[in-house]
Amino acid sequence: MSLITDFTRMWLTRSTKPFTFTNEYDDFLHYENCENLGLYVHIPFCKSICNFCPYCKEIYTEEKCNKYIDYLLKEIHKVGSQYNEKKIVTSLYFGGGTPALAIDRIKEIVDTLKEYFTITEGIGLELHPDNVTIPVLNKLKEAGVTKLSIGIQSFQDKYRNILGRKTADEEKIFAALTEVSFETVSMDFIFALPQQTFDDLRKDIDTAFSNGANHVAIYPFIDFTFTSSTVKAMNKKDKRKLLDEITEYCISKGYDRSSIWTFASEKQAEYSSMTRDNFLGFGCSATTLLKDQFKINTFSVDEYCKRIDSDKLATSLTIRFTERQRMIYYLFWTAYSTKVSEKDFEVFFGRKLKKMYGMEIAVAKLLGFITEKDGIYSMTLKGAFYYHYYENFYTLSYIDKMWGIMRKQAFPEKIEL
Ligand SMILES: C[S@@+](CC[C@H](N)C(=O)[O-])C[C@H]1O[C@@H](n2cnc3c(N)ncnc32)[C@H](O)[C@@H]1O
Ligand code: SF4
Numbered sequence: 001m002s003l004i005t006d007f008t009r010m011w012l013t014r015s016t017k018p019f020t021f022t023n024e025y026d027d028f029l030h031y032e033n034c035e036n037l038g039l040y041v042h043i044p045f046c047k048s049i050c051n052f053c054p055y056c057k058e059i060y061t062e063e064k065c066n067k068y069i070d071y072l073l074k075e076i077h078k079v080g081s082q083y084n085e086k087k088i089v090t091s092l093y094f095g096g097g098t099p100a101l102a103i104d105r106i107k108e109i110v111d112t113l114k115e116y117f118t119i120t121e122g123i124g125l126e127l128h129p130d131n132v133t134i135p136v137l138n139k140l141k142e143a144g145v146t147k148l149s150i151g152i153q154s155f156q157d158k159y160r161n162i163l164g165r166k167t168a169d170e171e172k173i174f175a176a177l178t179e180v181s182f183e184t185v186s187m188d189f190i191f192a193l194p195q196q197t198f199d200d201l202r203k204d205i206d207t208a209f210s211n212g213a214n215h216v217a218i219y220p221f222i223d224f225t226f227t228s229s230t231v232k233a234m235n236k237k238d239k240r241k242l243l244d245e246i247t248e249y250c251i252s253k254g255y256d257r258s259s260i261w262t263f264a265s266e267k268q269a270e271y272s273s274m275t276r277d278n279f280l281g282f283g284c285s286a287t288t289l290l291k292d293q294f295k296i297n298t299f300s301v302d303e304y305c306k307r308i309d310s311d312k313l314a315t316s317l318t319i320r321f322t323e324r325q326r327m328i329y330y331l332f333w334t335a336y337s338t339k340v341s342e343k344d345f346e347v348f349f350g351r352k353l354k355k356m357y358g359m360e361i362a363v364a365k366l367l368g369f370i371t372e373k374d375g376i377y378s379m380t381l382k383g384a385f386y387y388h389y390y391e392n393f394y395t396l397s398y399i400d401k402m403w404g405i406m407r408k409q410a411f412p413e414k415i416e417l
Helices: 003-012 062-080 099-114 134-143 157-162 170-179 198-209 234-250 301-309 323-335 344-350 353-366 381-406
Strands: 020-022 036-043 087-089 093-095 116-117 123-127 147-153 183-191 215-220 256-259 262-264 278-282 287-289 295-298 316-320 339-341 370-373 375-378 413-417
Touching: 020 353, 036 062, 036 087, 036 099, 062 093, 062 099, 062 170, 062 278, 062 301, 099 116, 099 123, 099 134, 123 134, 134 170, 147 339, 183 198, 183 234, 198 215, 198 234, 215 234, 234 256, 234 339, 278 381, 316 381, 323 339, 323 344, 323 353, 344 353, 375 381
Parallel strands: 036 093, 036 278, 087 116, 093 123, 123 147, 147 183, 183 215
Antiparallel strands: 020 316, 020 413, 215 262, 256 262, 278 287, 287 295, 295 316, 339 375, 370 375
């Protein structure tokens, strides 16, 4: 598996140099000239732990969570106060874990960020189904949250059982969503579970769109090596059939494919913390992507608090990109939106996309993966499947390895991918 990713990396970066992450880091982050900058805040606590989940999280206690947020605010002040001017950012996303466990402090976090940043495209937050109640939604609205992403996973008990998730009180969730409205209500589903059929998925998507969602995310199940899940991912052929069927169904209903795995029933509905050119991440495991570097904070809540307490950033690993590495990173995540613009690439890098990757573009066109119109490259259904397939390799070779190490070591010396 890693042969595929190694070969692709060497070919696309025109170098044998691996992606090298080391524990040195900058205490001062050069985000002052970054366009299309997003913000991300990680809240690493859950009431119970799902055995399939790879994210950085631990069991919630009120005391631990409050202490963590005190340090999170310190980190925001430290990074935000680097510059005198308020910086314009597109979006702010809260992820986890289960951010709503800190419901009484979300506004404080938003207000602290607003001392340094002007947010132009709204605020998103991930919710566990248990959090979807009228009082919680009202508090989120007061804090300025405009987009919700609800981790439904499945409306059907047979798949909830496979994932070890309990039955959700759907009537209560739908009633709360009717009572308190948001610009985007996204529901997350996991697909490619054992024996899952197109009909099962279609029913879930129909239920979502007829009960308050205007956006759905359908994530392929990923069997991370370090989780204790015993669920095996579906084979490639069945997965492709399922993905194609569900994509064709959503397109036939007029839903917009806003990214590889997401469909929206309304134009303004969008939820994506991934497709920013640059972002600043705050909290445990949060990542920061700038023009020349990518960095990731420690996964340990205790070590995070200690670092911030000593007035240092909690960065665990940093990679300083070569130009080609940064281009690959840019193209990979921009392609996630199913479209890449020649003009945007040129603005970002000051280089012509065709000059840098003319041959790859020609091959991708020849293979029927992309089409080109007016300088915009759009992924075909086939291209989207292979992107998705490759992304799976990438996740298992890169993310699985890195997160597997970072869960055990707060500050590893070096990771080469
Ligand atoms: C942080 S959780 C969402 C919020 C909340 N903690 C919850 O579980 O409802 C983010 C999403 O990642 C997805 N996810 C988690 N583990 C996954 C896995 N092994 N494969 C695919 N998707 C996964 C789930 O769809 C989940 O809703
Ligand atoms: S899936 Fe959600 S609730 Fe479950 S452990 Fe992961 S972050 Fe927590």
